[in-house]
Amino acid sequence: MVVVIRFENVTKVYARGARPALDEVSLEVERGEFVFLVGSSGSGKSTFIRLIMREERPTAGQIHALGKDLGQLSRWKVPHYRRRIGTVFQDFRLLSSKNVFENVAIAPQVTGRPRHYVHTAVPEVLELVGLDGKEKRLPHELSGGEQQRVAIARAMVNRPAVLLADEPTGNLDPTTSIGIMRLLDRINRTGTTVVMATHDDEIVDQMRKRVVELADGALVRDQSRGVYGAKR
């Protein structure tokens, strides 16, 4: 068993005096797991994800991820650390003037991969997400589901150990959401650890994966093969 993410009594307070966005949260995620992070709006899901990305730092407690103590990670090592984590968001975050190929190629380019890597890895990952043949399309020439597939391809092209998804189906209709969910499941089955924050109860109930629930920043449920709204 290899732990890829470990939170030890992690508290995050954004503003002095405000209630904590995360309140003494401890949990471990093992390599290869699929974890749903659920909880009402403002419960701390995005904060949890931003702490793993090291976009925020905890007010108290320790976070280890991918073998690193994030509290000890020097600033210049952060880009290299982030290269090993893929991220996907509700609003896709594609560059509107760049085509599909270019949007995906950005990830290896900015992290300094050689050109031959870009030219092999981008077509491979576009095939993985089912977008081969659409390399030249611009984002506005794609459906929402296809745009999210581009974002997933961009997240996966550097072959990250962990994929963090913050409401990836939040802007998609139920049928399209199921397609995206199947893709994330397939990515997980090939060995990538996935942590997905979501409000989508139908998807969580269908997938029967580990469910971690936050309420007002506190971890209130951690259930294997769980459902969205289990009785506590």
Ligand SMILES: Nc1ncnc2c1ncn2[C@@H]1O[C@H](COP(=O)(O)OP(=O)(O)OP(=O)(O)O)[C@@H](O)[C@H]1O
């Ligand atoms: N940058 C920030 N500065 C101050 N407070 C913040 C900041 N980001 C989040 N918060 C507060 O922290 C708490 C947790 O927010 P967070 O975004 O983590 O919740 P969430 O579960 O992701 O919510 P949602 O489902 O609406 O995205 C909220 O009370 C929020 O207002």
